Amino acid sequence: MTARIIDGKTYAEGLRARIAGHVERLKREHGVTPGLAVVIVGHDPGSEIYVSQKAKLTVEVGMHSEKYELPEDASEAEVLALVRNLNDDPDIHGILVQLPLPRQIDPNKVIATISPDKDVDCFTPASVGKLQIGLPGPVSCTPLGCLMLLRDTLGSLEGLNAVVVGRSNLVGKPMAQLLLRENCTVTIAHSRTKDLASVVRGADIVVAAVGRPLMIKGDWIKPGATVIDVGINRIPALERGEGKTRLVGDVDYQSAAAVAGAITPVPGGVGPMTIACLLANTVTTASLINGLVPPEDLTP
Ligand code: GUN
DSSP states (O other), X not given: OOOEEOOHHHHHHHHHHHHHHHHHHHHHHHOOOOEEXXXXXXXXXXXXXXXXXXHHHHHHTTOXXXXXXXXXXXXXXXXXXXXXXXXXXXXXXXXXXXXXXXXXXXXXXXXXXXXXXXXXXXXXXXXXXXXXXXXXXXXXXXXXXXXXXXXXHHSOOTTOEEEEEOOOTTTHHHHHHHHXXXXXXXXXXXXXXTTHHHHHHTOSEEEEOSOOTTOBOGGGSOTTOEEEEOOOEEEEOGGGOTTOEEEEOSBOHHHHHTTOSEEOOSSSSSHHHHHXXXXXXXXXHHHHHTTOOOOGGGOO
């Protein structure tokens, strides 16, 4: 079998076009321009690229965008003060503090300071709780993107065995929560799981989010399964010469694509969905802050 490629890049373009329509309607009918503030501290090269991309796409869908760049040695108090200002800023409906933060800053303190009403990452304890019990609000961006791709590929997910490999607060745990809501039978596996290969082999849906390059092999995959690869890992590409690198996922794409029914590539799979879902969440929070019902097609 050769798997169908799940084209996240094209899906995300379509999603951004729909978001642009919702933004236009919010402006025209309600005088509301959704605003997203992104805060980056220091110079992590990966984060800088990611944050610039976010700012560019925010403007492209018609939203108001603010970017705050603090130096590597910024104090925790400075970051907390900035977040508090943004909490009080009526032009801002979404606040994203790019992680990781430099060592002197406690990410949990920063996250807890973000107003849950503007928490477009769905990182605050209040947002995580809302997601858990099914109250309206933002949904973690990467898991939301994965769910949209799964629904688009499979239709109903009811009754399917889903294995999430990875138990992070950012991806693994909220992903499992969303799959449970879809009536999947969900297993959360991780680096300490005994005989991980056989656990993955039982899955109709595999979501790989462990951050280990090429860990999940084709012979771990049940024939016909749908594979969502969240991993973005940079590894040496020796065939291209000394010092060259390439991006790979947590799944060994070549061998897995020969067995799976459908699979996301890296890059061009889940990555573009994360930013599109961040924009979707900003429309959701802008709607809720203004007492409006958020668009149904942007939240599960
Ligand atoms: N760093 C890597 N991914 C993310 C994300 O989705 N949100 C934030 N805030 N930081 C990140």
